[in-house]
Amino acid sequence: ETWDMPTPYPDGNFQTKNVYWFVDRVKELSGGELEINVHSAASLFKMPEIKRAVRSQQAPIGEVLMSVHGNENALWEVDGIPFLAAGYDNAWNLWQAQKPLITELMAEEGLMPLYTVAWPGQGLYVQEELSDLGAMEGMKFRAYNAATSRMAELMGAIPTTVQYAEVPQAFSTGLVSAMLTSGATGVDVKAWDFLNVYYDTKAMHPKNMVFVNKRAFDALDEKVQKALLQAAEEAEKRGWDESRKVAADTVKTLADNGMKVPEASDALVEGLKGVGETMTGEWLERAGDGGKTLIDAYRGM
Amino acid sequence: MDIATASIILAIGLLVLLAAGLWVAIALLIVGLAAMSMFSSAPAGAIMATTVWGSISTWTLTALPLFVWMGEILFRTRLSEDMFGGLAPWLTRLPGRLMHVNILGCAVFAAVSGSSAATAMTIGKMSVPELSQRGYDEKQIIGSLAGSATLGLLIPPSIILIVYGVAAEESIIRLFIAGIIPGILLAGMFMSYVAVWSLMNPAKVPVMTEQYTLWQRIAASRRLLPVILLIGFVIGSIYAGLATATEAACLGVVGALALSALSRTLTWSTFVDSLIGATKTSCMICFILAGAAFLSTAMGFTGIPRGLAEWIRDMQLSPYALLAALTVFFIVLGCFLDGISVVVLTVAVILPMIEAAGIDKLWFGIYVVLVVEMSQITPPVGFNLFVIQGLTGRNILYVAKAALPFFLLMCAAVVLLIVFPEVVTWLPEVATSRN
Amino acid sequence: MLIRRVLDGLYLASAALAAMLLAGIGVLILAQIVGRFFGIVVPSANEISGFFLATSTFLALAYSFRGGTHIRVTLVVSHLPKHLHNASVVLALSVATILSGYFTYYAYGLAAESWRYGDLSDGLVGVPLWIPQSSMAFGLVMMTIACFDELVRVLRGREPSFKENTESVLD
Ligand code: NA
Numbered sequence: 077e078t079w080d081m082p083t084p085y086p087d088g089n090f091q092t093k094n095v096y097w098f099v100d101r102v103k104e105l106s107g108g109e110l111e112i113n114v115h116s117a118a119s120l121f122k123m124p125e126i127k128r129a130v131r132s133q134q135a136p137i138g139e140v141l142m143s144v145h146g147n148e149n150a151l152w153e154v155d156g157i158p159f160l161a162a163g164y165d166n167a168w169n170l171w172q173a174q175k176p177l178i179t180e181l182m183a184e185e186g187l188m189p190l191y192t193v194a195w196p197g198q199g200l201y202v203q204e205e206l207s208d209l210g211a212m213e214g215m216k217f218r219a220y221n222a223a224t225s226r227m228a229e230l231m232g233a234i235p236t237t238v239q240y241a242e243v244p245q246a247f248s249t250g251l252v253s254a255m256l257t258s259g260a261t262g263v264d265v266k267a268w269d270f271l272n273v274y275y276d277t278k279a280m281h282p283k284n285m286v287f288v289n290k291r292a293f294d295a296l297d298e299k300v301q302k303a304l305l306q307a308a309e310e311a312e313k314r315g316w317d318e319s320r321k322v323a324a325d326t327v328k329t330l331a332d333n334g335m336k337v338p339e340a341s342d343a344l345v346e347g348l349k350g351v352g353e354t355m356t357g358e359w360l361e362r363a364g365d366g367g368k369t370l371i372d373a374y375r376g377m
Numbered sequence: 378m379d380i381a382t383a384s385i386i387l388a389i390g391l392l393v394l395l396a397a398g399l400w401v402a403i404a405l406l407i408v409g410l411a412a413m414s415m416f417s418s419a420p421a422g423a424i425m426a427t428t429v430w431g432s433i434s435t436w437t438l439t440a441l442p443l444f445v446w447m448g449e450i451l452f453r454t455r456l457s458e459d460m461f462g463g464l465a466p467w468l469t470r471l472p473g474r475l476m477h478v479n480i481l482g483c484a485v486f487a488a489v490s491g492s493s494a495a496t497a498m499t500i501g502k503m504s505v506p507e508l509s510q511r512g513y514d515e516k517q518i519i520g521s522l523a524g525s526a527t528l529g530l531l532i533p534p535s536i537i538l539i540v541y542g543v544a545a546e547e548s549i550i551r552l553f554i555a556g557i558i559p560g561i562l563l564a565g566m567f568m569s570y571v572a573v574w575s576l577m578n579p580a581k582v583p584v585m586t587e588q589y590t591l592w593q594r595i596a597a598s599r600r601l602l603p604v605i606l607l608i609g610f611v612i613g614s615i616y617a618g619l620a621t622a623t624e625a626a627c628l629g630v631v632g633a634l635a636l637s638a639l640s641r642t643l644t645w646s647t648f649v650d651s652l653i654g655a656t657k658t659s660c661m662i663c664f665i666l667a668g669a670a671f672l673s674t675a676m677g678f679t680g681i682p683r684g685l686a687e688w689i690r691d692m693q694l695s696p697y698a699l700l701a702a703l704t705v706f707f708i709v710l711g712c713f714l715d716g717i718s719v720v721v722l723t724v725a726v727i728l729p730m731i732e733a734a735g736i737d738k739l740w741f742g743i744y745v746v747l748v749v750e751m752s753q754i755t756p757p758v759g760f761n762l763f764v765i766q767g768l769t770g771r772n773i774l775y776v777a778k779a780a781l782p783f784f785l786l787m788c789a790a791v792v793l794l795i796v797f798p799e800v801v802t803w804l805p806e807v808a809t810s811r812n
Numbered sequence: 813m814l815i816r817r818v819l820d821g822l823y824l825a826s827a828a829l830a831a832m833l834l835a836g837i838g839v840l841i842l843a844q845i846v847g848r849f850f851g852i853v854v855p856s857a858n859e860i861s862g863f864f865l866a867t868s869t870f871l872a873l874a875y876s877f878r879g880g881t882h883i884r885v886t887l888v889v890s891h892l893p894k895h896l897h898n899a900s901v902v903l904a905l906s907v908a909t910i911l912s913g914y915f916t917y918y919a920y921g922l923a924a925e926s927w928r929y930g931d932l933s934d935g936l937v938g939v940p941l942w943i944p945q946s947s948m949a950f951g952l953v954m955m956t957i958a959c960f961d962e963l964v965r966v967l968r969g970r971e972p973s974f975k976e977n978t979e980s981v982l983d
C-alpha cells in the first residue's frame with residue numbers, strides 16, 4: 077500500500093528530515109508493505125488544513141504543529157505556555173502528561189497520534205541587551221498567535237502581528253524589534269541580518285505531531301500496524317535527540333554569525349517566570365478540568 | 378500508466394477543454410480532477426474543496442484585490458493622463474517615446490507589489506487606454522505590458538522569492554537584494570528592444586507634432602507630482618516601517634482615494650464603480666488561482682513534476698547542461714502550471730541537484746524567478762495573459778504572440794545570468810558584508 | 813417574469829455583498845496599520861481578511877460570470893460555423909453547470925464537516941470555519957444556477973449574457 081503524507085515544513089528542516097527517516101523505517105519494518113510518499117513544504121495541504129484533510133481521509137497520515145489547533149481546545153497549546161516546561165526534560169514530561177488527554181481528544185475526530193517531536197526551546201530576540209523585563213516596555217514585539225500576543229502584553233511590549241514570511245523585512249524596517257522563537261527559526265530567517273541579541277531562555281518547546289486517520293490505520297494488516305507503531309516510537313526518540321543537537325548547533329550558528337548570546341540576568345529571568353505563571357493560570361481557566369488533570373499530572377512527575 | 382503518457386494525455390486534455398471555449402478556471406479544475414482519478418484513490422472532490430478553500434482564504438493574497446481596486450480608482454482619475462502628459466516632453470528624443478512608460482511604470486510598481494498579475498492590472502488599466510489613444514502600436518503596448526509586468530516577481534518585494542527563500546532556507550533579505558540588479562537589467566533590455574523596434578518601424582510610432590522648450594518641459598513636470606507623491610507614499614510606508622509589503626496595498630488604495638478626492642473625480646458613483654470593477658476582476662483572478670492551486674495539488678498526488686525532475690537528476694548532467702535541461706523543464710511545465718506551483722512541487726528534488734552541482738542557492742533563486750516570470754506569458758496557462766485578456770478583450774494567444782519578443786529577451790537574460798553570475802551575487806555580498 | 817427578477821436580484825445582491833467584503837479587507841488592514849501606531853492589535857486581521865477574500869470571490873462568481881469577466885479562449889470556436897458554434901456554447905455551459913454542481917456538493921461537505929467538529933481558525937480569534945466556508949458553498953450554488961440559467965437562455969436561441977462584456981479598455 078502507498079500513503080500520501082502532507083507535512084508543513086520544507087525538506088531541509090530537521091522535523092521533515094525526521095519524517096523521511098520515519099517513513100524509511102516504516103517501509104523497512106513492514107517489509108515494503110507500506111510506503112509513504114512525503115509531500116513536504118505544505119505542497120499538498122496548507123498547515124491549517126492538514127488535520128481536517130487527514131480526518132476526512134483526503135490523506136491517511138499527516139504532520140502538524142500542535143498549537144495551530146489551540147483555538148479548538150486549549151489542550152493542544154499547553155506547550156505554548158512560556159516557562160511552564162523549560163528545557164527538553166520538562167518538555168518531555170509535559171508531553172507524557174498531555175498524551176492521554178490529546179489521544180482521547182483526537183479519537184473523537186477519528187484520529188490517532190503517532191509521535192511528537194519538540195522544537196528547540198524558544199528564546200528572546202532583541203536589538204539590545206536587556207537589564208530586566210522593564211526594558212521591554214513599549215517595544216514592538218512580534219506576535220503570531222494568542223499566546224505570543226498575550227505574552228507581549230504581560231511583558232509591557234506592544235504585540236504586533238507579522239507573518240513568518242515577512243519577518244526579515246519587518247525587522248529591517250523597524251516595524252517590529254523583538255520576537256520569541258527558537259534558535260532554529262532564527263537561523264532559518266538569518267536573524268543576524270537584522271537582529272543583535274539572542275537570549276536562549278528555552279522558554280517553551282512547541283511540538284510537531286505525526287498522526288494517522290484511525291480508519292486508515294485499522295485497515296492495515298496487524299503486522300503493518302505494528303511496524304508503523306514501532307517506527308513511530310523510534311522516530312520519536314530520534315527526533316527528540318536530533319532536536320537537542322539542532323538546538324546546540326543553532327545557538328552556535330547565531331553566535332558565529334555575530335549575534336550576542338548572553339545569559340539572561342536574574343531580574344530578567346524572574347520577570348519572564350512571572351509572565352509564565354500568569355499565563356499558566358489563564359490557560360487553566362480556559363482548559364477546564366482536562367487542563368487541571370494535565371497540569372497536576374505534569375507537576376506530579 | 379507511466380508518467381510521460383499521463384502528462385501528455387493531461388496536457389492535451391487541458392488544451393482541448395480550453396479550445397472548446399471552457400472558462401479557464403473550470404478547465405483547470407476538470408484537468409485536476411482527471412489527474413487525481415487517474416493516479417490516486419484519494420477522494421478528488423473533497424480534496425478540490427479543501428485545496429480551493431486553503432488557496433484563496435489566505436492573507437498572502439489580500440494585497441491583490443487591493444491593488445486591483447487601486448488601479449480601478451486611479452483609472453477614473455486624471456492621474457494617467459497627467460503622468461503621460463508630464464513625461465511626454467522629456468521623452469521626445471528617445472525612440473519609442475511614451476512606450477517606455479509602460480515598462481518603467483511596471484518596474485516602479487514592481488517595487489510595491491509582489492505579484493505580476495497585480496502589476497499588469499494596475500499599470501495596464503492606466504497605460505493601455507492612454508497609449509492606444511495616442512496612436513501607439515497596439516501589439517507593442519500589449520507585449521511590453523505583459524513582459525514587464527513580470528518584473529513584479531523579480532524586483533523586491535516578491536512573493537515567489539519568499540516561497541523560494543523559505544523552501545531553500547536562503548535569506549529572504551539577500552534574495553530581495555539579489556533581485557534588484559537583474560530586475561533593472563531586464564527592464565533595460567526591454568527598453569532597448571522597444572527603442573530598436575521603434576527605429577526599425579517608424580511607421581508604427583505616432584508622429585511627433587510638438588516641440589518643447591526646456592521651460593515647457595519643466596512646467597509640464599508639475600503634472601507628475603501626484604503620481605510621484607503616491608508612489609513615494611506607498612514605497613515610503615514600507616521602508617519607514619509603517620506597513621508590511623502586504624499591507625502597503627491598502628495604503629495604495631487610501632492614497633488613490635485621496636488623489637481622486639483632490640482632483641474632484643471622487644463621487645459616490647465612481648467609488649461604487651471602482652469597487653464593483655475590482656470585485657469582478659479580483660474574483661476572476663482568484664478563481665483561476667484556485668483552479669491552478671487544485672491542479673497543482675493534483676500534480677502533487679500524481680507525482681508527475683517530481684518524476685520529471687528526478688528524470689533530469691538521473692541524467693547526471695554537468696552544471697551547464699543541467700541548467701539548460703532545467704530551463705527547458707521549467708518553460709515546458711510553466712506552460713501548463715502556474716510558476717509558483719512549479720517551484721513548490723519540484724524544489725525538494727531540484728535543490729539537492731543544484732547543491733551537488735556546486736551552484737549557488739542564492740543565484741539559483743533569481744534564476745528560478747526569471748524562468749517563472751516566463752511562465753506568466755506562455756500559453757495556455759499564463760496569468761499575465763489572462764489578466765491582459767480581461768483588461769483589453771484581446772485573446773490570450775494574441776497577447777502571447779505580442780509578448781513573444783519579451784519572452785525571448787528573458788531567455789537571453791537567463792543566458793546572461795549563467796555567463797555572468799556576478800549580476801546576481803555582487804550586490805548582496807556588498808550589502809551584507811557588515812561583519 | 814418573476815423568476816427572472818428574483819434571479820437577477822440574487823446575483824446582484826451577492827455581488828454587492830462581495831464588494832463590501834472586498835472593501836472590508838481594506839478597512840481591516842488599514843485598522844491594523846493605524847492600530848499598530850497606537851499600540852492596538854486588531855485581532856486576527858490577517859486571517860479574517862483572508863476569509864473576506866475567499867468569501868468575496870465566491871459571492872461575486874455568478875455576477876461576474878454573467879458579466880463576461882471570466883476568461884475563456886474563443887479563438888477556435890469563433891471560427892466555427894454558426895450552428896457548431898452554438899453547439900460549443902451549449903456544451904461549455906453544460907460542462908460548467910455539472911462542474912459547478914459537483915463543486916457545490918463538496919464545498920457544502922467541507923462546511924458541514926467544519927460545523928460538525930466545531931473547527932476554528934488559528935490566530936487570536938478562533939473564527940468558526942463553517943461561516944466563511946458556507947458562503948463559499950452558497951456562492952457556488954449561485955454559480956451553478958447562473959450556468960444553468962445561461963444554458964436555458966442559449967437553448968432558447970438567445971445570445972448568452974457573458975458576450976455582452978464591454979468593460980475592456982481597448983475597443
Ligand atoms: Na515586486
Ligand code: NA
Pocket residue numbers: 711712713714751752753754755756757758759760
Ligand atoms: Na504559462
